[in-house]
Amino acid sequence: MTPVETDVVVVGGGGAGCSTAWHLALRNTRVVLLERGLVGGQASGVNYGGVRQQGRDPAELPISARSREIWQKLKSLIGTEAEYVVSGHLKLARNDEEAKDLERYLEVAAGYGLELRYLPEKELKQEFPWLGPKVVAGSYCATDGAANPRLLAPAIARAARDAGADIRQQAEVVDIAHDGDTFTVATKEAVFRAPVLVNTAGYWGGAIAERFGEPAPISSFSPNMAVTEPIPYFIVPNLGVVGGDIYLRQIDRGNVIFGGGRGFGDPERVRSRPSALRTMESFALALELVPQLKGVEVIRSWTGIDGDMPDHIPVVGPSSTTKGLFHAFGFSGHGFQLGPGIGAIMSELVLDGKTPTPIEPLSIGRFAG
Amino acid sequence: MTAAVAIIGAGPAGVRAAEVLVRAGVRPRVFDEGLAAGGRIYQRPPGAFKRSAKELYGLEAAKAERVHNIFAKLEKYLDYRPQTLVWDIAGKTLFTLTGGTAYGTETFEQIIIAPGAVDRVMPLPGWTLPGVTTLGGAQIALKTQGVAIGEKVALVGSGPLLWLLAHQYVQAGAPLAALVDTTSFAAKARASAAMMAGDAATTLKGVYYTATLRLKRIPIHEGAVPVAIRGEERPRELLIKDGKGRDVTIACDAVALGWGLKPETRLADIAGVPFDYDEVQQNWIPVREMSGKTAVQGVYLAGDGARIGGADMAELAGARAAWAVLGERGAFVDEDEVNRLERALKKEAAYRDVLDKLFPFPSEILAGLPEETVLCRCEGVSIAGLKRTCAADAVAMTPLEVNRAKAFTRVGMGRCQGRMCGHTASEILARELKCGVREAGRLRAQPPVKPVPLVPVTTEALT
Numbered sequence: 001m002t003p004v005e006t007d008v009v010v011v012g013g014g015g016a017g018c019s020t021a022w023h024l025a026l027r028n029t030r031v032v033l034l035e036r037g038l039v040g041g042q043a044s045g046v047n048y049g050g051v052r053q054q055g056r057d058p059a060e061l062p063i064s065a066r067s068r069e070i071w072q073k074l075k076s077l078i079g080t081e082a083e084y085v086v087s088g089h090l091k092l093a094r095n096d097e098e099a100k101d102l103e104r105y106l107e108v109a110a111g112y113g114l115e116l117r118y119l120p121e122k123e124l125k126q127e128f129p130w131l132g133p134k135v136v137a138g139s140y141c142a143t144d145g146a147a148n149p150r151l152l153a154p155a156i157a158r159a160a161r162d163a164g165a166d167i168r169q170q171a172e173v174v175d176i177a178h179d180g181d182t183f184t185v186a187t188k189e190a191v192f193r194a195p196v197l198v199n200t201a202g203y204w205g206g207a208i209a210e211r212f213g214e215p216a217p218i219s220s221f222s223p224n225m226a227v228t229e230p231i232p233y234f235i236v237p238n239l240g241v242v243g244g245d246i247y248l249r250q251i252d253r254g255n256v257i258f259g260g261g262r263g264f265g266d267p268e269r270v271r272s273r274p275s276a277l278r279t280m281e282s283f284a285l286a287l288e289l290v291p292q293l294k295g296v297e298v299i300r301s302w303t304g305i306d307g308d309m310p311d312h313i314p315v316v317g318p319s320s321t322t323k324g325l326f327h328a329f330g331f332s333g334h335g336f337q338l339g340p341g342i343g344a345i346m347s348e349l350v351l352d353g354k355t356p357t358p359i360e361p362l363s364i365g366r367f368a369g
Numbered sequence: 370m371t372a373a374v375a376i377i378g379a380g381p382a383g384v385r386a387a388e389v390l391v392r393a394g395v396r397p398r399v400f401d402e403g404l405a406a407g408g409r410i411y412q413r414p415p416g417a418f419k420r421s422a423k424e425l426y427g428l429e430a431a432k433a434e435r436v437h438n439i440f441a442k443l444e445k446y447l448d449y450r451p452q453t454l455v456w457d458i459a460g461k462t463l464f465t466l467t468g469g470t471a472y473g474t475e476t477f478e479q480i481i482i483a484p485g486a487v488d489r490v491m492p493l494p495g496w497t498l499p500g501v502t503t504l505g506g507a508q509i510a511l512k513t514q515g516v517a518i519g520e521k522v523a524l525v526g527s528g529p530l531l532w533l534l535a536h537q538y539v540q541a542g543a544p545l546a547a548l549v550d551t552t553s554f555a556a557k558a559r560a561s562a563a564m565m566a567g568d569a570a571t572t573l574k575g576v577y578y579t580a581t582l583r584l585k586r587i588p589i590h591e592g593a594v595p596v597a598i599r600g601e602e603r604p605r606e607l608l609i610k611d612g613k614g615r616d617v618t619i620a621c622d623a624v625a626l627g628w629g630l631k632p633e634t635r636l637a638d639i640a641g642v643p644f645d646y647d648e649v650q651q652n653w654i655p656v657r658e659m660s661g662k663t664a665v666q667g668v669y670l671a672g673d674g675a676r677i678g679g680a681d682m683a684e685l686a687g688a689r690a691a692w693a694v695l696g697e698r699g700a701f702v703d704e705d706e707v708n709r710l711e712r713a714l715k716k717e718a719a720y721r722d723v724l725d726k727l728f729p730f731p732s733e734i735l736a737g738l739p740e741e742t743v744l745c746r747c748e749g750v751s752i753a754g755l756k757r758t759c760a761a762d763a764v765a766m767t768p769l770e771v772n773r774a775k776a777f778t779r780v781g782m783g784r785c786q787g788r789m790c791g792h793t794a795s796e797i798l799a800r801e802l803k804c805g806v807r808e809a810g811r812l813r814a815q816p817p818v819k820p821v822p823l824v825p826v827t828t829e830a831l832t
């Protein structure tokens with residue numbers, strides 16, 4: 001097989017990988033993206049669709065803010081905004097302990113310029129009268145919202161292709177070698193050679209890092225999700241809670257999407273299945289937030305496979321062992337919002353050797369030794 | 370206490386399976402979402418509504434009574450759970466919903482999944498009007514409530530159920546506006562010889578139904594193509610092209626559609642049973658051995674849920690699967706009986722193959738439908754909507770298959786989860802992408818098998 005020579009090979013076509021390929025192509029870099037299945041076929045295509053900054057670990061907030069800038073311009077950049085709506089994110093407390101937690105986060109957010117509005121019970125219920133009696137306080141982020149995960153990664157991949165990227169689906173990387181200067185990346189059908197390799201393989205990115213002698217203690221994470229039949233639209237903000245055991249949003253078609261707890265993931269076989277027990281547990285939790293949902297029928301449940309790091313923040317940055325290798329994986333259940341920004345950052349790391357967005361706390365070196 | 374055998378579905382397949390198990394000293398747990406045993410074909414009206422077996426089941430009365438009687442005798446030897454929907458299977462655990470509100474779990478060692486079939490329909494302009502239903506729906510209304518779906522009902526489709534239902538409507542004194550069969554008389558006549566050879570009794574029943582309809586002077590159009598259903602609040606008229614290609618307008622106030630049946634396979638899918646596309650049945654079928662055994666340990670399939678074969682075949686398959694379960698449990702297996710069942714099953718299967726070839730799904734009619742026809746009624750996705758995705762995606766992000774098309778268009782994403790439109794979406798996709806229906810794929814199922822209500826559940830009590 002004659003190898004395909006290129007500038008950058010991106011492994012993994014989720015949100016992170018597609019966005020990386022897109023940003024690189026926009027800067028006239030020759031880039032090949034290799035995706036085992038279909039672009040956006042894994043976590044990036046099946047997630048809850050929450051696009052929020054509120055509640056994030058401070059280490060992620062700069063990337064999240066960067067991402068938000070791109071989210072806002074998506075339509076003009078890639079021709080679709082993937083049903084992105086800035087509907088607000090309302091994080092709720094169900095007891096005083098949780099309310100204190102919300103208050104504490106206000107300061108964290110302020111330090112990063114993220115505007116939040118704290119709503120004590122009375123104001124909260126005035127503004128959102130459908131909330132249940134158990135809810136005692138809320139923190140509202142007007143700039144957050146939600147989008148349709150099924151549409152985003154494929155749309156970015158299309159934009160990348162239009163900008164000149166070579167997007168290859170059903171192209172599983174089966175072997176990677178590095179001779180000090182050049183990576184040789186093999187799929188069953190073809191071989192690619194490039195000085196730069198970007199690892200955006202999601203949960204499976206951990207194994208690629210290990211392959212280059214970098215410990216990445218990743219585990220698979222399968223948030224349990226369900227959706228109801230459509231009912232009249234009334235829940236405008238995307239709802240979350242302190243502790244994250246339930247989250248819920250309604251799309252304007254009327255369906256209510258909710259998640260909580262974990263389903264089952266089998267990353268070896270690339271299969272996942274929801275847990276009926278978790279689904280039922282989230283019924284009660286969802287009804288605590290919005291009692292009016294009682295009796296509404298659930299039509300489907302599902303889950304997916306994301307990579308979870310021990311500290312629940314991703315690995316983003318250059319490899320600590322191998323020149324030309326860059327990582328962005330292990331988004332720990334909240335990388336959908338980050339995808340667009342990650343691409344911008346990775347393209348800067350690859351082409352400029354640096355990025356204005358602070359990413360030090362996300363370095364893979366944190367797991368060494 | 371010996372580990373449990375579960376049976377899902379108390380239709381002909383499930384009842385016969387239960388019978389074999391009980392005789393062998395096993396007390397199976399039988400789940401059925403219905404109120405009473407009997408399954409689809411021998412469905413019974415609610416208690417207060419008494420009609421004789423003869424009125425309800427016509428020529429099948431004796432068989433229906435037999436199935437009901439077997440079940441009545443068995444009942445005290447069963448752990449019978451009526452009104453209980455099984456909505457998820459994970460490993461050896463079943464998740465149930467009883468009476469529409471009470472959630473529960475049950476474990477099993479072996480399970481016989483016999484959930485029967487659903488109507489196979491095709492979209493038509495106007496098919497989303499109230500007053501348009503499936504042939505099966507129209508039949509259930511008649512069997513359980515004794516009502517016709519309208520005052521002037523047009524029946525459209527093909528296959529034995531079309532003619533049987535027409536016959537049942539006429540017997541019940543319900544006026545029919547017309548019977549529109551998309552298969553031509555000539556095609557049926559050609560095959561009837563083969564059918565007589567296969568199963569004379571069933572074939573003669575068909576001839577008998579046809580004859581009574583002709584006697585009653587019901588307008589019959591064979592080899593016809595339905596064009597549209599028109600009306601405002603309800604159907605007012607049905608437009609067709611008759612067998613000679615002439616435009617015919619049929620005044621009616623209700624329409625029932627159906628092109629045969631397809632197996633209800635969502636439970637098998639969720640249980641992890643592999644599927645294959647069957648060219649003869651033109652359907653995705655869960656893969657099983659003749660005994661009903663599947664690649665998933667402990668999971669067996671029987672009846673119409675595995676292969677559309679009708680009630681008689683379902684009884685045979687149910688009994689056969691029960692013997693296979695007994696074999697797995699190390700119990701005595703009557704090999705002579707197993708051989709007898711398998712011989713009979715083979716004969717039935719051969720006959721069904723003939724029937725399937727005789728009444729093929731008219732995909733050419735589907736291909737000729739106007740683009741704006743609603744394909745997925747839950748989500749309001751038109752044929753054009755699906756095709757647009759094909760066009761956009763074929764250029765951009767190949768390969769496309771039906772789950773991907775669903776992700777982009779919402780086709781099959783609604784309340785019925787593609788039960789109605791999944792196969793037609795695959796057919797349209799296949800034509801558009803110039804590939805086989807096999808390559809166009811099949812919509813994957815996820816729990817719940819049917820919609821379940823959001824109510825507070827105390828999960829501690831559940832395993």
Ligand SMILES: Cc1cc2nc3c(=O)[nH]c(=O)nc-3n(C[C@H](O)[C@H](O)[C@H](O)COP(=O)(O)OP(=O)(O)OC[C@H]3O[C@@H](n4cnc5c(N)ncnc54)[C@H](O)[C@@H]3O)c2cc1C
Pocket residue numbers: 011012013014015016017034035036037038039040041042043044045046047048049050051052171172173174200201202203204205221222223224225302303304305306328329330331332333334335336337338339
């Ligand atoms: C059910 C669920 C709900 C979630 N909800 C939210 C939410 O509301 N908000 C939010 O921000 N985040 C959410 N997340 C998290 C978010 O979806 C992920 O963090 C994010 O999509 C990860 O993107 P990714 O590109 O790293 O991974 P992925 O989307 O998993 O992409 C990695 C890709 O790499 C490919 N790949 C792997 N190995 C190879 C190989 N050897 N060769 C070629 N390709 C390979 C895979 O096929 C895959 O497509 C959720 C996740 C799940 C599973």
Ligand SMILES: Cc1cc2nc3c(=O)[nH]c(=O)nc-3n(C[C@H](O)[C@H](O)[C@H](O)COP(=O)(O)OP(=O)(O)OC[C@H]3O[C@@H](n4cnc5c(N)ncnc54)[C@H](O)[C@@H]3O)c2cc1C
Pocket residue numbers: 377378379380381382383400401402403407408409410411453454455456483484485486487488504505506508530533630633636671672673674678679680681683818
């Ligand atoms: C609408 C319709 C009309 C038909 N009319 C005729 C006819 O007139 N004449 C004829 O010869 N054949 C008819 N058939 C075919 C006939 O019903 C079948 O051949 C026969 O009933 C098959 O038996 P079975 O045991 O496989 O399934 P069924 O008799 O359908 O029994 C399946 C049972 O499983 C139950 N069930 C399904 N899913 C679940 C679940 N998840 N949880 C709990 N319970 C469940 C159902 O309530 C049902 O009682 C019809 C089929 C359908 C679908």
